[in-house]
Amino acid sequence: MAHVKHQKWWGWGEEGVFFNYENKPAFAPFVKEAIGVTLRPRERDTVDFSTANVPASQAPDKILELLGNISGADNVSTDDELRVVHWAGKSVLELLQTLRNDFHRIPDVVIYPGTEDEVAALMRAAVEHDLVLIPFGGGSSISRSLQPDPSEDRCIVSVDLGRLNKVLEIDETSGLATIQAGVLGPDMEEQLNARGWTLGHFPDSFTYSTLGGWAATRSSGMQSDKYGDIADIIRGLRMVRATGTVVLRPLPSTSTGPSLREMIIGSEGRLGIITELTVHVHRLPEKHQVIAYMYPTWQQALTAVRQFTEAEIPLAFARVSDAHETAFSLATQKEPTSTKGKLAAKGQEALWAVMRKRGWDTDDMCISYVCFEGSPKNVEARKKAVSSIAKKNGAIVLGSGPGALYDQKKFDTPYLRDFLLEQNTVGDVSETAAPWSKLTTVHKAVYDAAERAYAALGKKGWIMSHMSHSYHSGACLYFTFGYVYNDENPYEEYHTVKSAIQQAFIDNGGTLSHHHGVGLEHQPWMEQDISPEGADIMRALFTSTDPGNNLNPGKVI
Ligand code: FAD
Known part of the structure; x- marks a missing residue:
């Protein structure tokens, strides 16, 4: 089997690493005061996979044979744990669903292509045999951009890009590197740093996300003020489709009509599979x-x-x-x-x-x-x-x-959410960007909306925020919210709080997300964000370029 590093099937990051509060004396009293919960010592270091009730793979033998012919039988798997790892990202809702065995429809098979030619063959096979392809980078999506449609009855193939993990070339004169899309953040930085360069893109999820995933979700790293968002960093790319490969050469700028590059950045797997990107790199700072x-x-x-x-x-x-x-x-x-x-x-x-x-x-x-x-x-x-x-x-x-x-x-906080879930507590995030003139209003409106949602649920909840990612005209506001969840209806409760926050963004001049993408989670706000006419154009783009609805169907819009 392909040797690709995966996160825990049930939580964030790698097995054996977790959040501890015993060495933080002020933490338990703080949580008690904030949401009224008395923390218990951490009970689990892991969750036994035998507790997972995994739906059987529905991949027909002839499809498995076909996939084996494309990438080699060793790089194709119907293993239950691998299929669970690939079924969702790491939003709190998905973590809850996973821990509660609420798997509706999960990928039937995972394939690890090793070359762009294999990706192209896979694309052609998807159209010919009416398969659903869901590209998979690091699986760190927080907007449900990986989860299959529960009613999908076609064979679902998760395409893990993890073997495409090399820095291919550095053009030192231009400050450009050509890099394969499936490389995880730390592996990429190691290869670049060895030659004195850095991409400078460090999302909080850096350790478990990939260059291709960043491109497909319009990611932003914590040092974006200097290095730019991923949309500023990407200059050229290759994206494979069933009919051919889109090749965008690395250009400092161009006036070739509406930007195809911008259209592909943020497409969440709906336009094709990105195999290679040419990106700005910088000399490591002194x-x-x-x-x-x-x-x-x-x-x-x-x-x-x-x-x-x-x-x-x-x-x-x-x-x-x-x-x-x-x-x-x-x-x-x-x-x-x-x-x-x-x-x-x-x-x-x-x-x-x-x-x-x-x-x-x-x-x-x-x-x-x-x-x-x-x-x-x-x-x-x-x-x-x-x-x-x-x-x-x-x-x-x-x-x-x-x-x-x-x-x-800076990269430790994602582990906190798993610890909190064990304590029946939701801790999750929602973020937006707004003009400078509206930031204070958005901040206050989100606090009010969250408080109203907690009151409606009869809960003591918590909300906090930071401002980061500054631009000429505004900045990002990032909110973290938390409350004790009810085992009976945790999903409805979650939607009540999350929706209240999202709606407050839109109503007060913010966007539905600054850097977490759309997926399924933020879709209800798309028309309000980009206008109904804008949404129509986007729908038309996806339907006309993927008439069989084979490419990560249902995401974005
Ligand atoms: P995945 O989660 O595997 O996939 C995401 C989407 O991209 C899916 O639709 C998938 O089909 C598609 N995709 C992946 N690879 C390709 C490809 N090669 N071609 C076409 N489509 C592809 N994001 C930020 O930007 N900044 C942050 O600071 C940040 N912090 C986070 C913190 C936490 C705790 C979590 C859980 C998430 C955070 N995120 C952040 C969100 C997430 O890490 C980003 O959306 C990231 O860009 C996803 O990359 P990935 O490789 O994990 O992609």
């Missing part, structure tokens, strides 16, 4: 430093970040947590064990005293992290410029200690 700042209020923090953009200070990221998220971050701090850690904790107490002396209400304060990259001289100049604006907006500079801690923990 210096990378994250500095933390504390602001007295959310409004002052937002104003400061907008002013960094106005002043055109080149930053890798500038992120601000609102007061709730700041309280949450402080509650997840580890108990200091070393002398250095204890000294830092003492320093923190002294800092609190300074803040109170300045008249701050510590319940309102907001932590911010700013990342600087470049030559040591440029980093120092930018730090000075940021510090000056931050201080004018009332901030205290906390320094590089908390910043370094943030940098180390």
Whole structure:
């Protein structure tokens, strides 16, 4: 069988890695106060696969033989666990469905093509034999863009691109790399770093997502302020269809009509399978430093970040947590064990005293992290410029200690959701982007909408947010929400809260998602987001280019 790394069948990331709260003394009291739940110690390190009640594969023998002829029998599998790994992404709803054995329709077979020719043969076979093909990258989708239609009665093939995992070429003069689509973030960075380059694209899901998946969902990494969203990073690509391969050469810019490249980016497998991409790469920065700042209020923090953009200070990221998220971050701090850690904790107490002396209400304060990259001289100049604006907006500079801690923990948070589910608690996220002039309104409207949804469900719920990914005209607001779920109707409850938040985005000038894509989860808001006429154009595109509805049917629109 193809040697491709997969996530846990029942949760995020790799087996043996999980969230622990025992070493975080403030965490359990915080959760008790926030949503009224008394945390139990973690009981499970894994979930035994024998507890899963997996629907049998419906792949006919002749299709298995055909797929074996395309990629080799070793690269085709009907194994139950592999089919479950490939049936969904990692949204909380999908994790709940998986843990509760609510598999409706799952892929009948998984295939691991090793070349673009194999992908092309697979595409032709899909049309000829009326198969459903669902491309699979890292399986980190959070908008249900992998789940098959429950009523699908055709044979469903999950096409795992994991064997297409090489950096093929670096054009050092142009700062472009040609890379296969199935490469996972860390494997790609390792290959690029070995030659002194980086893509600079680091979504929170970096460890378990792929370049092709980022392209297919219009992803954005935490350092997008410097490197751009994936849509800015991709210059050229190859996408295989049953009738041929779309080849978009890497061009710095072009005026060839409506952008086919833009149309393919975000197509979630509905237009074809992306096999190769040519992307911007950058020399590894000489210096990378994250500095933390504390602001007295959310409004002052937002104003400061907008002013960094106005002043055109080149930053890798500038992120601000609102007061709730700041309280949450402080509650997840580890108990200091070393002398250095204890000294830092003492320093923190002294800092609190300074803040109170300045008249701050510590319940309102907001932590911010700013990342600087470049030559040591440029980093120092930018730090000075940021510090000056931050201080004018009332901030205290906390320094590089908390910043370094943030940098180390940045890929750990996805594990928290699995721990919370074990405690009958939902913890999930929803994000949007809106113009600067509307950010405060969207923020407040989402809080109000979530509170109304919790009240309707008779629950004590939690909501927190941060602002990240700045642009000339606005930024992304990222919300995390949590509550104890009811075993009787967890899906309806989830939809009540999530829908309230999504609708508040649209009603107040935000988009349905800044970087998580559409999938099935965000589809109900598509017409409101891009207008009914715009939605018609998109439907027409998918129906005319895939008349048999063989390519990841039902996603996006
Ligand atoms: P998959 O989940 O495997 O697939 C996603 C979609 O792309 C599917 O429709 C699939 O069919 C299609 N697809 C995959 N590969 C191809 C291909 N080669 N050709 C055609 N179609 C293809 N996203 C961000 O942008 N930024 C974040 O910070 C971020 N944080 C996250 C944190 C968590 C905890 C989770 C669960 C998700 C997060 N996401 C984030 C969402 C997710 O990681 C992205 O949508 C990511 O781009 C998906 O990549 P993947 O390789 O895992 O794709």
